[in-house]
Amino acid sequence: MSVKCGQRLVRTSFSYGQSINWFPGHMMAGLREMRDQMRNVDLVVETRDARIPLSSINKQFEQIVKGKHRVVVYNKADLAPVSIQATVQKEMAKRSQHALFTDTSVDKSVKQILELAKTLVKDDPVRYQQLVVMIVGMPNVGKSTLINALRRIGVRKGKAASTGAKPGVTRTVSGKIRVLETPAVYLVDTPGVMVPHIPDPIAAIKVALTGGIKDNIADESVLADYLLFRLNLFDGVDYCNVLGIEEPTDDISYLLQMLGKKIGALRRGGEVDIDKTIHFFLRTFRQGKFGRVCLDDLDEGSVEEFFQRNLEDASPSKNQQRKAKRAAQRQRTLERARSRNLD
Numbered sequence: 001m002s003v004k005c006g007q008r009l010v011r012t013s014f015s016y017g018q019s020i021n022w023f024p025g026h027m028m029a030g031l032r033e034m035r036d037q038m039r040n041v042d043l044v045v046e047t048r049d050a051r052i053p054l055s056s057i058n059k060q061f062e063q064i065v066k067g068k069h070r071v072v073v074y075n076k077a078d079l080a081p082v083s084i085q086a087t088v089q090k091e092m093a094k095r096s097q098h099a100l101f102t103d104t105s106v107d108k109s110v111k112q113i114l115e116l117a118k119t120l121v122k123d124d125p126v127r128y129q130q131l132v133v134m135i136v137g138m139p140n141v142g143k144s145t146l147i148n149a150l151r152r153i154g155v156r157k158g159k160a161a162s163t164g165a166k167p168g169v170t171r172t173v174s175g176k177i178r179v180l181e182t183p184a185v186y187l188v189d190t191p192g193v194m195v196p197h198i199p200d201p202i203a204a205i206k207v208a209l210t211g212g213i214k215d216n217i218a219d220e221s222v223l224a225d226y227l228l229f230r231l232n233l234f235d236g237v238d239y240c241n242v243l244g245i246e247e248p249t250d251d252i253s254y255l256l257q258m259l260g261k262k263i264g265a266l267r268r269g270g271e272v273d274i275d276k277t278i279h280f281f282l283r284t285f286r287q288g289k290f291g292r293v294c295l296d297d298l299d300e301g302s303v304e305e306f307f308q309r310n311l312e313d314a315s316p317s318k319n320q321q322r323k324a325k326r327a328a329q330r331q332r333t334l335e336r337a338r339s340r341n342l343d
């Protein structure tokens, strides 16, 4: 089906049936370590991506955080429309989740987490002589950057966690990182953990588009096509202007031809280098150059449907469990060798 958008006809639905799975061993090992350390944790900060408020939910954290104070932090709020914030907060509140929005480059937004930690201590100072906060979330949502920002604001100290534009930079659970002196608040960084099997392939495309899945796992031409489909449906996104191309289109091959020529991504002989052009198109989106966008549909019906469809079975397959066991063994061997070297 298609609808008229200006003078054009654009698609109103996108179908893709292939599942995109990325669940390397360090994620399963990380999950296990999070579970082991949880008894020492007072507050869990579950970090999600504000551009995909639903698709960046990982059901596996539900079991891990049970019984703990939890706050949901929608990071990268600078890349998502401000107008979604109230809706998301309302929908999460219905599910007993308190949600905040942060942009790690804006101190005021990050401070909300410190304020929450302070309130917990103030309300029960006998119980919380010190507060240990664990940051969990899908890959690349900005957990480590958030920790560095909290440390910069709270104790005026430099980077303690490695960050990067690619998913999977943090691979193990960190030691305690001090982020506030009085009261004493410590943070624990954890590896980004994907859903072992995302039942909805479109949700997986959205996670990959926002940088949560390692490159080359997802078919990047499908990501580019889905992005074009969404850009055509968004009101007020003038991608032609941003990309410097002449006319809008709903045909990804045509767009890549126009764009490739425009940016000079050409092979010898003058043929457009499609891979290079796709990378440019995806990078432009990830850098927020198309403006603030939200890829999830947030009307009440869609949110309800999402929770029913996507959060039912997200457990790892037998094969993923076997791989994870091997990764954990490798990790233990490495640690033993490392400690022998230190002796």
Ligand SMILES: Nc1nc2c(ncn2[C@@H]2O[C@H](COP(=O)(O)OP(=O)(O)OP(=O)(O)O)[C@@H](O)[C@H]2O)c(=O)[nH]1
Residues within 6 Å of the ligand: 075, 076, 077, 078, 079, 102, 103, 104, 105, 137, 138, 139, 140, 141, 142, 143, 144, 145, 146, 162, 163, 164, 165, 166, 167, 168, 169, 170, 171, 190, 191, 192, 193
């Ligand atoms: N636009 C924007 N980018 C951000 C924000 N926070 C972090 N980033 C960027 O997101 C990317 C990923 O950040 P990390 O902190 O490494 O993410 P992570 O969740 O620790 O990643 P994993 O190691 O995969 O678990 C980096 O390029 C950061 O600069 C934010 O609030 N806004």
